[in-house]
Amino acid sequence: MKKCRRCSKPATLHITEIHDSTVQKIHLCEKCASEYLETPDPSIDDEMEALLEEAGLGEEQDELTCPNCGITYREFRKQGRLGCPHDYVVFRERLTPLLENIHESTHHAGKFPKRAPDASQKQYELIKMRNDLRIAVEKEDYEEAAKLRDHIRQLEEQQAT
Amino acid sequence: MGISTVDIETLMQNGCEWLRGTGPDAEIVVSSRIRLARNLAQFPFLSRADDSTKSDLEKLLHNKLLNLSAGPHLNYFDVRSLSNLDRQFLMERQLISKELVEADGARGVAVDSGQSVSVMVNEEDHLRMQVVRSGFSLDECWRDIDQLDDAIEEDVTYAFSEELGYLTACPTNVGTGIRVSVMLHLPALHMTKEIQKVLGALQKISLAVRGLYGEGSSASGQFFQISNQITLGQSEQQIIEKLQEVVPNIINYERRVREALLKDNRAKLHDQISRATGILQKAQTISSEETMDLLSSVRLGVSLGMIDDLDLLSVNELFIHTQPAHLQKIRGETLDSGERNAARAAYLRSRLAEA
Numbered sequence: 001m002k003k004c005r006r007c008s009k010p011a012t013l014h015i016t017e018i019h020d021s022t023v024q025k026i027h028l029c030e031k032c033a034s035e036y037l038e039t040p041d042p043s044i045d046d047e048m049e050a051l052l053e054e055a056g057l058g059e060e061q062d063e064l065t066c067p068n069c070g071i072t073y074r075e076f077r078k079q080g081r082l083g084c085p086h087d088y089v090v091f092r093e094r095l096t097p098l099l100e101n102i103h104e105s106t107h108h109a110g111k112f113p114k115r116a117p118d119a120s121q122k123q124y125e126l127i128k129m130r131n132d133l134r135i136a137v138e139k140e141d142y143e144e145a146a147k148l149r150d151h152i153r154q155l156e157e158q159q160a161t
Numbered sequence: 162m163g164i165s166t167v168d169i170e171t172l173m174q175n176g177c178e179w180l181r182g183t184g185p186d187a188e189i190v191v192s193s194r195i196r197l198a199r200n201l202a203q204f205p206f207l208s209r210a211d212d213s214t215k216s217d218l219e220k221l222l223h224n225k226l227l228n229l230s231a232g233p234h235l236n237y238f239d240v241r242s243l244s245n246l247d248r249q250f251l252m253e254r255q256l257i258s259k260e261l262v263e264a265d266g267a268r269g270v271a272v273d274s275g276q277s278v279s280v281m282v283n284e285e286d287h288l289r290m291q292v293v294r295s296g297f298s299l300d301e302c303w304r305d306i307d308q309l310d311d312a313i314e315e316d317v318t319y320a321f322s323e324e325l326g327y328l329t330a331c332p333t334n335v336g337t338g339i340r341v342s343v344m345l346h347l348p349a350l351h352m353t354k355e356i357q358k359v360l361g362a363l364q365k366i367s368l369a370v371r372g373l374y375g376e377g378s379s380a381s382g383q384f385f386q387i388s389n390q391i392t393l394g395q396s397e398q399q400i401i402e403k404l405q406e407v408v409p410n411i412i413n414y415e416r417r418v419r420e421a422l423l424k425d426n427r428a429k430l431h432d433q434i435s436r437a438t439g440i441l442q443k444a445q446t447i448s449s450e451e452t453m454d455l456l457s458s459v460r461l462g463v464s465l466g467m468i469d470d471l472d473l474l475s476v477n478e479l480f481i482h483t484q485p486a487h488l489q490k491i492r493g494e495t496l497d498s499g500e501r502n503a504a505r506a507a508y509l510r511s512r513l514a515e516a
Binding site: 071082098102105106107108109111113115124126137 | 203
């Protein structure tokens with residue numbers, strides 16, 4: 001479900017504004033919609049916002065990159081598969097409407113693993129190091145790659161005990 | 162670790178769980194299946210894993226799966242080193258997916274001796290475990306897979322967030338990572354075109370329908386797999402209950418249409434089933450699709466008591482033994498498509514000679 005453009009409640013009214021030859025879609029909740037409709041002309045700010053949303057900001061968001069696995073949101077959109085568990089945090093804003101669309105929900109209501117998940121942030125370090133290692137190998141920086149490999153092994157041993 | 166074709170041969174000789182033709186409503190519900198998708202927290206998902214990461218993952222999980230503290234003993238198959246024929250064989254048995262066959266890099270599958278449990282390593286997610294049972298038995302599937310999941314988790318940390326649940330490579334599986342499905346044989350609904358109504362209704366309540374071999378496969382042999390699409394925001398139990406609520410309605414619908422056909426069109430139905438049997442007993446060459454269609458009529462005949470010298474297990478087995486890889490395994494040689502059609506017909510003649 002789309003969110004209201006003025007507050008962040010679910011949008012229930014979808015207004016299509018046509019000015020000369022430009023078509024603009026505006027999603028609003030009931031309260032903001034009645035305010036919007038009472039104002040005869042949409043403010044410049046609103047138009048700006050819509051433009052940003054549809055062009056500039058969107059592009060910027062597509063280049064959003066996960067610091068751990070290095071995947072961009074654009075790449076995810078292209079292949080439909082995320083790169084690592086941390087992507088759910090990095091792309092959160094973009095994934096939330098997608099999850100609402102697919103599952104009609106954004107909150108887990110099922111089984112919990114017995115193991116405490118709080119160690120997870122630390123686990124993500126390993127993902128980052130593996131990604132750095134992959135890049136080092138690609139660049140043929142074998143000294144760096146060897147260092148990373150040792151470091152990964154150390155961390156793995158720590159976590160195994 | 163003795164991974165050799167001997168193990169595959171043993172699987173071939175042993176029957177597999179979902180063909181048994183027993184369990185509740187087995188004349189309509191061929192099998193019940195639950196799978197869980199899981200990933201390890203300290204590794205990237207497979208789309209960002211290079212060869213050496215895939216190897217590390219595979220080694221680690223391979224080792225865990227062979228040393229579980231609870232649950233069934235599992236045999237591990239290194240899918241990368243298997244022949245194309247053996248991969249296809251495992252796929253025909255529904256022990257591995259098409260995606261695992263076509264993936265590259267280190268990957269494998271662990272299977273129990275009853276071929277009810279299988280755990281794929283490095284498919285779309287690090288782990289894809291499934292439990293299959295004959296007939297309509299989702300509670301038993303859940304009990305088994307829940308235990309297996311706990312046993313695997315003893316030694317690994319899953320990627321999990323309190324808010325979003327088990328984190329998966331594709332957001333369509335996030336949350337529970339569960340797919341609950343039942344495979345139904347619905348020849349009467351198909352024959353009377355009532356099936357369209359059923360499919361339409363299922364779509365409205367967010368249940369997916371697939372063919373015999375899952376995603377993208379057609380509903381050949383009038384088999385339909387019905388499964389949940391939503392994995393987030395509902396508990397495993399709620400998702401299972403939804404299928405337990407919906408599927409009996411489809412079973413009853415199929416039964417009512419079968420009864421109506423028997424009452425109003427008995428002669429025509431008997432003719433169709435007899436003709437199907439006749440072709441399968443006499444044909445000299447036959448394609449896989451035609452075999453599936455005709456066997457579907459034979460299976461209906463067995464369920465309705467019109468054919469009494471065959472049982473469900475034998476018919477279920479014929480469906481799978483006439484698939485390309487099984488056929489070549491039975492013959493012990495590689496066959497091209499034309500040779501397979503002749504071999505399939507010969508096999509059917511010999512199995513149905515006395516029926």
